[in-house]
Amino acid sequence: MTAAGTQGRRRNRRGLATRENMLEAAIRSLASGDPGAVSASRIAKDIGATWGAVKYQFGDVDGFWAAVLHHTAELRGELPVRSDTDAPLHQRVAAIIDLLYDGLTSTHSRAIENLRAALPSDPAELERLYPQTAAEIASWGLAWNASCQKAFSDLDVDPQRVLEVASFIPGAMRGITSERQLGSYSDLDLARRGLTNAIVAYLESSRPD
Template sequence: MLDAALRSLASGDVGAASANRIAREIGATWGAVKYQFGDIDGLWAAVLHRTAERRGRLPARPPSGASLQARVAAIIDTLYDGLTAPDSRAIETLRRSLPRDGAELERLYPQTAAELQSWGRSWIEACQTAFADVDVDRQRIREVASFIPGAMRGLVSERQLGSYYDLDLARRGLTNAIVTYLQAPPR
């Protein structure tokens, strides 16, 4: 059921977030889906959890002694490539169908909201781990970790839409800007 939900969501059609539509596509009733997951919130939380399991830990821990430049470039490249995967497209479709307001999301879909929050915590931890043995300001790592996913979604969108920009150059520029910011003395 989860794979069918992911395939449906990966189509990019916001209507694919309909529980009845997913049930119909897998040849089941909504009652069968509800029995398995409790409700739509349980289904979406399970979908998010499944994609996190398939994704594994991102980014991988860099080799000891890797330069700051190499670490940042690895994160940027990993996200750039990963955000075009079908699971990422499915998550973007799901997110478009969910409430934007965090309080409303938590009220209507508490399990889904908790899963998304765990993703955020895992991402911050992964970035902190990637820079654990490098002398950089921890607050700046949190700041950078907070904006990288949005910046990468922008670059991936440019790639998908067909861009007039050199996206390899854009990734190098973003990497260099982040490295410069992380190396700068704190104010």
């Protein structure tokens, strides 16, 4: 390899490391819960970078937020529930509920919740102002639905019911997680078992006799 090629690879590695550092710093800042943290220019200042350096890496604020979302999705990966494990329905549902119960209090989840709360709630407005960010959020929904369908694909349950369940589980778990963070008087272990049993019963009833 030529000297120029070696230098190019080193610059590329440095650029990737800089990008990674910016994304991780953005997540930490967003996870703080400070409303003012949802500002790309402030995040740039917090990490000791200029806004020009951030724009060089991500293009604009829309590209920056889309990259933050994509970065957390890559770290999260797919549901750790495989359809070829021979695990029964109840065990698979419980695994998903437990995954979200633990994951929704993580630094990455707090960061994403704070970012999404600051973005336009109307999908049309979000798509108009932040098209890349809107596309990334939309891809999350598609990936989540596909992962849930895959998790139950060998159990002969109605795919439409799986889709219905997939659509409400995240919201239901955010409610339970909120109670957990607020210091609820409710028994949240009981709540998780109840939600799991309700989902299992709904999916079970769609199986052929």
